[in-house]
Amino acid sequence: MNTAQQTARVGLFFLLGVALIWVTFETLSDGKIFKDNGYTLVAGFENLKELKQGDEVRMAGVKIGSVEKTRLAGRRAEAILRVEPGIKIASDATATIVMAGLIGTNYISVDLGTPGSPALADGAELHTKVTADINTIMSEIGNLGQKLEGALASITDSMKGKDGEPGLFQKIDKLVSANTESTTVTLSNLRDITTKLKDGEGTLGKLINDPKLHDDLLATVAEIKSAAADAKIFVTETQGILAQVKSGKGALGTLLYDEESAANIKATVKNFHDVSDKIARGEGTLGKLLNDDALYIGVQNTLKKADRAIDGLGDSGPITAVGVVAKSLF
Amino acid sequence: MKQLNTILLGFGGAVQLLLQSCKYLGTLPRQRARFIEQCYLIGYTTLPIVAILSFFMGSVLALQSGYSMQNFGAKQFIGSLVGLSFARELGPVIVAILVAGRVGSAITAELASMKVYQEVDALVTMNIPPARMLVMPRLAAIVVMMPILAIIGDLVGWFGGALVSKYVDAIAIDPEAYFSALRRYMKFKDVATGLVKAEIFGFVVVLICCSIGLNTRGGPREIGASVTRAVVASLISILVLDYFVTKALM
Structure with missing residues (x-):
């Protein structure tokens, strides 16, 4: 292998390595190539x-x-x-x-x-x-666990008892033991009552067992319903009357709600008051009649004279009756 | 006592070699051809084995973790598990071990041969320091190539994990979900930490191998012994350094 080829390979290898390092850096530094x-x-x-x-x-x-x-x-x-x-x-x-x-x-x-x-x-x-x-969350669960533990300890204490105090079960046991006799009697009474009820004895038993009572009850209820319906009608009518009265219709309405009638009544009452005052003061014929004794005495004398005249008439006969009356009177 | 002395001698020789090499860093442009050749040998030719090993390591990691995690319903986190394991730990260590086994042994064998057959002595006679011509280009090449090998190892390992997660019935996770989980729990810092570790491991491996190779004494038999010693020393150094570097980078 010649030197040039070797150099090229080493150069390529170097560049490849640097590129890989760069790609790794970009990938791991922020998850993407371009920032x-x-x-x-x-x-x-x-x-x-x-x-x-x-x-x-x-x-x-x-x-x-x-x-x-x-x-x-x-x-x-x-x-x-x-x-x-x-x-x-x-x-x-x-x-x-x-x-x-x-x-x-x-x-x-x-x-x-x-x-x-x-x-x-x-x-x-x-x-x-x-x-x-x-x-x-864990902390809350821990707190909850502690509270639960406390609650369970309290329940256990109340069940078993603590510091010499009897527990719930002991208390119940004691209560039951102390009242065994009373409980037996009560239960026996209850059994008697239920037996009587079952047999239809007594008012309650009959109420439960007797069909006649049931029918009567139904009839009573029907009557009550009917009475209620009547009452309803009555109330409705009364409401109608009241409405009429309120609207000023009829005698009562006029009396209660008509201003003119009220004024008339007031005037009438005042007139009555004046008349009664005059009578009390002895004014007028009626006042004198009631208050003046002279009229009474006069009437009494007149009546006495009339009495005498009638007596004379009886004695003298009817022919002289006119003369007697005239004599008695004059 | 003798062993301790040998270790200390080796450590001192390596540090000395490093300092000498750093002194000649300025000559790197003039040794471009040598540098390219070392890059080719260290990086390019190592790539296939790094890729194959990383792929199967990623696959096995996904398979094992998926098999275990499905028991408690956490198999959707396989992506992040494989990703983080590979980026932070497995990728750099695997690549460093491969470099030690493949490149380090070759370097030691080459330098030990040169030393045994007095080629190094010839260089010294010609006033060519071995640190300049034989060590510095290799150190520069490993510095450049190691992160590239490590990132390729990481990516291939992730890809292997993704394939296994998709096609193994017991796991059956889409690559999208796999890489989503990987991205969700990973930052580039995790990858960068792995690259720094790979860089340190690779540098130490090459330095140890060069140092042991140049300090070979005796005949041809010593070449093999030096190679064995260099690979063992490299592997131990990788794993010991791994702990301290990881702790330092956390």
Whole structure:
């Protein structure tokens, strides 16, 4: 082999090696050959958990980019996301850190947002939401386990008893033992009652067993229904009457709701009041009749005279009756 | 005590040879033809065996790990396992061992022959330092070729793992998933670490082989003994250095 051929082969081999190193570098450094494809978004979180550079960004499960960088920014952690060109992310879309596996693989999930929302521009900030990671869940499960253990211990204590206090079962046992006699009597009474009920004895037994009582009950109910219907009609009529009265119709309506009648009644009452006043003061014929004794005395004298005249008439005969009356009177 | 003395002598001789070679680094452009020849011998002719060995090492690694990992449902991580193992550890070590076995033994045999047959003495007589003409081009060639052999070894090993993962029924993982897992858990830093390790191993192997070859004393029988000693010393150095370099690069 001549030197030129050897040199060419070595040169080719060298170039191949350098190319392979370069391809490996580009592939592993950011997952693609050409950098700065697409645009970046900033997602701020309280804690990035296991998220690291190169992790995927997915929208509805489809990979749309990757985490370009993670950094601390003041009191929060920020993930710089590189999103593929042509993918629009709505301004109200929310990013969450999602756990892909139990061994610490995470990715950022971005939801679709509201249709019609404006798309985020390069360098814009995404809304984020905190989700529970496996550590939080485990911690919660641990707390739950402790609470469960406490609850079970309390139940066990109440069942078995604690510090010399009898447990629930002991208490129940004691209660049952102490009241065995009463319980037996009660049960016996209950058995008697149910037997009587079954045999149709007593009011309740008859109520249950006697069909006549049932029929009577049905009839009574029918009567009550009928009475209720009558009452309903009565109430309806009464309501009609009341409506008429309220509308001022009829004597009662006029009396209650007619202004003119009210004025007449008031005037009549006032007249009565005036008349009664006059009578009380002895004015007028009726007042004098009631208050003046002279009229009474006069009438009494007249009646006495008439009495005497009648007596004289009886004695003298009817022919002189006129003369007697005239004499008695004059 | 005598063995320790031999080791120390060998270590000292190698360091001395390295310093002498570095002194002649400026003469490299003038020795371009020699450098190209060494690149050809060290790199180009070693490529097939590196590729074959790496391919089957990757395949076996995928097969073994896939067989074990399917028991607990983690076979989707075969890609990352094979990738990381090859890039960080297996690739550089395999390539260095192959270089020690194939190139290192040849270098020692050649230099030991030259030494035994007094060619080296002739060079010295002509005021041509052996470090300049025989050692420096080889060291320069291994420095250039070793990362290339290592990256090819890595890639072929990954590819072998991917093929086994796809076509072995017990594993049955698509190459896409395999390389996705590989990429997910790997950074170029892992590969670069492996390349640096391969560089160091290769350089040490060539230096040891040159040093032992040039220090051969006696007759032709010593040539074989020097080759054996050079290969053994190279392998031990590779594995001892592996630990310390790995720890230093972590």
